[in-house]
Amino acid sequence: MESIKLHYDISATDFTRAGAASGDVKRVLKELGVAPATIRNVAVAMYEGEINMVIHAGGGEIDVEITEDAIQMILTDHGPGIENVELAMKEGYSTAPDNIRCLGFGAGMGLPNIKKYSDEFRIDTELGVGTTLTLKVYMS
Amino acid sequence: MTVQNLIDTLHLTVLTEGDLEKEITGCYCGDLLSWVMSRAVEGDCWLTVMGNINAVAVAVLTDCACIVLTENAALDADARQRAEQQGVTILTTDKTTYAVAVALSELMK
Numbered sequence: 001m002e003s004i005k006l007h008y009d010i011s012a013t014d015f016t017r018a019g020a021a022s023g024d025v026k027r028v029l030k031e032l033g034v035a036p037a038t039i040r041n042v043a044v045a046m047y048e049g050e051i052n053m054v055i056h057a058g059g060g061e062i063d064v065e066i067t068e069d070a071i072q073m074i075l076t077d078h079g080p081g082i083e084n085v086e087l088a089m090k091e092g093y094s095t096a097p098d099n100i101r102c103l104g105f106g107a108g109m110g111l112p113n114i115k116k117y118s119d120e121f122r123i124d125t126e127l128g129v130g131t132t133l134t135l136k137v138y139m140s
Numbered sequence: 141m142t143v144q145n146l147i148d149t150l151h152l153t154v155l156t157e158g159d160l161e162k163e164i165t166g167c168y169c170g171d172l173l174s175w176v177m178s179r180a181v182e183g184d185c186w187l188t189v190m191g192n193i194n195a196v197a198v199a200v201l202t203d204c205a206c207i208v209l210t211e212n213a214a215l216d217a218d219a220r221q222r223a224e225q226q227g228v229t230i231l232t233t234d235k236t237t238y239a240v241a242v243a244l245s246e247l248m249k
Contacts, residue, residue, distance in 0.1 A: 019197030023226075026201065036182070036203075043201045044177050051174075051194075104190045109174035116178065 004028070004066040010050055010077075012059040021062055022046035025071075032066070034139065041137045042071050045117040048110045049075040049133060055100050056080070057131065070119070073135045081127040089115065141247055143206045143229055146185065150233065150243055152208065155215050158229035164205045167244050169237050173198050180204050185244060187237045189213035191230075196222045206230070210237040 006028065008021035026043045046062065053060040057079025065072045082088045088095075089111050096106030115121045120136035144160040146152065154160075165183030170176045171190045180186055182203040188195060191209050196219050199207050206229040209215060215223075215230060223230050233240060 019194065019201070023197065023200055040201070040203075047177065047197065047201055048174060103192055103194055104171055104173035105194070107172040107174050109172070109178065113174055113178050 004032075006064040006066075008062045008064075010053045010059045010062060012054070019047055019050060021050055025064055029066070029071070034071075038071070038137060038140050041117040042073070045114045045135055045137065046073055046075075048113045049073070049135075051105055052110045052114075053077050053079070055096050055105065060130075069139055071137045071139070073133070073137075075133040075135070076130065077132075078130040081129055081131055082123075082125040083127060085123060085125060143185075143231075146206070146244070146247070147231060149247060150235070150240065152231040152233050155209070155230040155232055156220055156223040156228060158206070158223075158227040160229060162205045162229070164244075164248070167241055167248075168204070169241055177201060187240050189237070191215035191219055193219040193222050195219065196226065196228050196230075199223075199228045200226050208233060208240055210235060210240055 011017060022043050025046060026039055029039045057077035060077030063074045087093050091112045092108040094106045094108035100106045118135040119138045122134040125131040141164050142161050146164060163183060164185045168180035168184040169187045171188050173194055177198050180202040184204040185206055185208060186204045187208050187210055189210060191214050209232040212234050
């Protein structure tokens with residue numbers, strides 16, 4: 001199978017569109033006949049990534065590549081970067097403001113969920129420059 | 141039990157209509173979206189007070205059978221529109237999450 005490449009721009013503070021990119025990838029994977037468990041892993045990891053970009057980084061972009069063996073997602077933002085990655089990876093730790101918590105987010109589950117649902121997880125972050133997540137979910 | 145059976149038995153009000161013949165195979169209660177997203181599974185009846193557009197996205201991602209907004213929790217206008225577009229069933233009731241969960245548990249026996 002030739003690889004399929006998808007690109008998404010995630011807008012700055014638009015919560016109403018957050019979920020559009022992961023929803024679209026979910027649809028493509030469904031059409032390709034990918035196993036439901038794999039689709040779920042990709043959809044959850046990517047949606048959390050989208051929400052993180054909207055909450056913390058003023059948006060960003062996501063590149064997805066679907067190959068025979070795996071789905072790779074590269075999420076890039078030019079936000080403030082993460083000061084303490086170890087803390088950010090801890091379930092329950094969050095720096096999200098109250099208005100975000102009122103929407104049902106900010107539970108400190110974002111990055112832990114992304115890691116939980118990815119087979120490969122890499123985070124590169126630099127203060128003042130931005131954060132890049134490189135994720136891979138294997139085809140089951 | 142289908143979504144329609146649930147509506148009829150618990151006298152729920154339909155706010156948006158998706159596939160009412162969808163089978164309910166479980167139940168999940170929760171309002172923290174990240175938590176729900178990682179734990180709710182396909183076929184769940186999701187009980188929540190979170191009626192915003194992100195809740196609709198979570199329902200789509202988890203393939204839950206329907207959302208039940210308990211205690212007359214409000215459904216935002218943009219959430220209603222998105223649910224209609226995506227075929228997500230949203231129901232509402234004045235009962236508490238606990239009361240609906242208990243009733244659902246009885247129905248699923």
